[in-house]
Amino acid sequence: MKDFGGFRALKGVSFEVEEGEIFGLIGPNGAGKTTTFRILAGLLTPTSGKVEVLGRNPGDFELRRLVSYLPEDAGTYRNITGYEFLRLVAELYYGRSREAEEALELGLRLAGLGEKIHEKMKTYSKGMKRRVQVARALMVKPRLAILDEPTVGLDVLHAREVREAVRSFSREHGTTVLLSSHNMLEVENLCTRVAMIHEGRILREGYVRDLLQEYGARNLEEVFIQLVGAGGAG
């Protein structure tokens, strides 16, 4: 559970994510996705309950090298180039080393901005900034990547590119991915398992295929509507 003063943002959230899987947390605005992710990233502490990430407390400093967090509305530095930003992150993780250079190279590939990567980020579109941020989160090869709405602000083509990048990255590096999205179709395509959250509670958790079958639905959106309509939120 998580309280902010008198407001209870999370009332009952419990789920497990297997190593190496892509897990989706889906729900509408204000459902508690971002609060859940911030707790997992060590930014917030739960009011009650127990949270473990890779067997450790989320606030553990050493965990920061193993977990990457991409906030939904992560901003960028206006007067720094995308290249300089990625280099900064690489050096914060690995210092000035060969590993840092490799991470930077991977980041540049993931961002896929070509020569634009050497321009100040204030000149970037929202989509370009998001791609730099996704690249930043994945380039350090985390064991767990927490991606809050990774495709927000991207057009259809770029959103697809990012989804593909996340999928292939997870497969290639064995990275566990925990992501959230408003777009339930996106989650359906990308994730093996999902949890549906509404008004601070997890309504249902399971494999996408099983949920669709169980509810006789064509997509996760229908599953969610059935769950909310059935009073699952209460």
Add this chain to the structure above:
Amino acid sequence: MIRPLIAKEVKDLLRDPRVILPFIIGALVMPVVGLALMIPMRAGIEQAIAGARAVGLVDLDGSTYSSQLAEWLSSKGLVVVVLEPGPPGQLAEQAASRGLSLVLIVPKGFGESLERKQPANITVLDMVREISFFGAAGSELVLRLVEEYTLTALTRDTPLTPEVVRNPLRRSVHTYLLSKGVQLPGDPASYIALALAALLVPLLIIGLALTPMQMAATSMAVENEERTLETLLTLPVRPRDILLAKLLGMFAVALLGSLLEIAGLLAYFFIIFLQMPLAGELRQPTEAAQLFGAHLGVLQGFIDPSGVAFLGVSILLSLFFFAALGVIVGALSRDVRIASTLTAPLGFLAVIPSYAIVFMSSDIMGPALRTAFYIIPLTQPVIAAKDLVSSTLPPEAPLYLVSSLFFTLGLLWLASKVFAFESLARLQRSFEALAEKLSRRKPPAA
């Protein structure tokens, strides 16, 4: 680990025209202001002095003395034009038609008074188009010559000389400063300007510190506003390193900016004081030195050069402290608007203890308070400036520099203890409420 963060700070700030432009404009504007002041000043003085090269004389006395006065003025290089007596309006017309700006009216009884060795009357009519700073400069010059003539006339046929009448007593007053064990020429009142110099130190600090403090607060608040801090707090970097990198990077840029501003200020003073061609005619060098309370040679022995070096380092550390304060205020501000609302009043509040020091005598202060003032970076340069002038710096002064630095770093360390996303968010809400209260108190713009 902190190096890439500092580099990021420096790049982000140096490439931001909103940060650099005020420094460049400040540096360029000061010489322009100097020129803008100097040109009308110079013209005003030139006009006033040129106008007084010729003087109108209305001789109502008709005595030998009044005639001698006219000859005396002519012998001193003035053109004396005799005017017909009349009311001021008529005199002004006569003067204007002959290009005169000054008229001397010698009343009846002028010669008789001088004959009796008594003060004589004279009326001076200055013709000015408007009241200005330098309007009296010309008449001062003429009046000095008139005074010289009257003194000569009064001392004629007496054992006295004009010089004796002008300075009847050759005083030799000295001041012995117990705290420094030095003897100084002149009375203690002559040195009040030096004591008041300590008053300038808080103003100097606040003048220099507001920019880095504002910059630091803005830079940190932008991290909150743009949501970059949330990301930064999840990277493998300690909160204290984030704060320190922000402070060091920002301070490096602020120093560069301050150097530009100081260059502009020096150019301003250079233009005003050194390039003013007629300044020497108004004030002799000795008079200028007296303005500062003592001869410059005496000052050199009076102020300890190592103390001045201490003061310089102390001011620098004070700026560092203000910058740290800015970083903390920025971290606690949800956006730039809140940071701006809070930094200016905070800066001025910080000056209050400094003024308490300036006016507090050493006896009242006591050793504990004195030590505290030396340790706190905010008050250290002020008490140091005061001691530098009025007494001596304590022997442990270098230790105080170290303690001042540690005070700032300690403050930053304390701030890093609450520099976590959750506690920052909570504090930011309180700060926002405070900023709103402060904003509401401001009168609405006209």
